[in-house]
Amino acid sequence: MIRIKNLHKNYGSVNALENVSLEIQKGSITYLIGPNASGKTTLIKLILGLIKPTKGEIFVNGTKLNGDYKYKEIIGYMPQVANFPDNLIVKEIFNMLKELRNNNSDLDEELIENFGLEEEFDKQIKNLSGGTRQKLNASIAFMFKPEILILDEPTAGLDPLSCSILKEKIKRENQNGKTIIFTSHILSELEELATNFVFLLDGKIVLSKKKEELQKSNIEEVIISFMKGISGGHIN
């Protein structure tokens, strides 16, 4: 589904990503994990074409990214912080996206319902709480039934109930064959869903393993030792 080959990204002299190669299979759930500033968001933004690679290639569904925007139709993205024009109301945000994507019928509005967002439909964005914004953000990501879902710190700012709603949704969509990527810098509630673990440290992939290859009890230890910056050598 997504293939990344020898990807480099420099910001001036800072290496945000160094020689990253990764294959994400259709129908998998990939958990990108790493401490702050390890390059998780950079990697996601590269896949979304928000930033351009210094070197290397990315293929989505077999096509190489070259600045064309059409491939984003099959991606649903939930950014870490999403913001919308302050004075628009929630309903208008949904309408705008439906119009922009020319899609008004084939929609997945399950999350809107489960989060109870209808109650907020007439509220202006500036009056929404952080958590509600995050719910709006999540609902938008799933709304257009994308084949690939990219969720950047999806549970940050959500209460436990909403978190479990989102978790159930991810599970269901994955059973429908959707490819999912999510990131976190903490041990996330979503961890048990993941089928693949990718550990990033200082812009490098230090470990990329399938769930079966990691012993269940080991996952937390592995994560913690990576957080402390211990190299991956002895864990294997």
Added chain:
Amino acid sequence: MDTLIKIIKYQIHDIIRSKWILIYTIFFFAVSYSIFSFSDNFTKVVISLLNVFLLFIPLVSIIFGTIYLYNNKEYIVFMLSQPIKRETLFLGLYFGMTVPLILSFLFGVGIPLIIFSNKFTIDNSILFLLIASGILQSLIFASLAFYITTINENRLLGLGISIFCWLFFAAIYDGIILLLLNNFQYYPLEKISLVLTFLNPIDLARILLILKLDISALMGYTGAVFQKFFSNSLGIFFSIIAMTLWIIIPLFAGLKKFIKKDF
């Protein structure tokens, strides 16, 4: 094109509800209303209005544009993750912001004008040029704001540059020209001062009206030079062309940067 119009539509929905745009409209209304009621002479009214417009429209357009783009940074990133062309989003943001500013200006000035329309003998072509220069100034300074914010990640720096940019064109520039003409008065400076006028969008709008009102002698050196070089209508033509370039060049430089930029 279709997508562009959709983006513009929702931008307008957003900005039109902002309290700043309301304040901006009321400001134009109050200023125009009081100037119209103070004087009986249409030419004098036009000159007073022009001076107010040329001070405030650039200021509001550039500051509002800068703050608007910086405040909506996350929204821009989100929109770019959608299947939308970068060019379309950039132009959508530009027109979505300038259209409400221009509408606000038109309403603020238009209503008092209708109220007082019986008081003056209004010269339609002068009125047209006055309104046109207000619209052009909005577009020019919004375009500069878009360029400045696109090339500066740091919002404090960007805002500082925007304020300086306004101050420079509105005040410092004329001071420099005056200093120059005064110090080098024994040299032939006609051509240089002509070129210098073209390099200031605010002066261009002033020239436009001054030539039309046929009071170039009051304009001082540059006005006189301008009239000497161009016949009136040619001068008006060239100043409009130059102002259009002032819109297009910063906007497209900003667009080029926006397309390549990392978000």
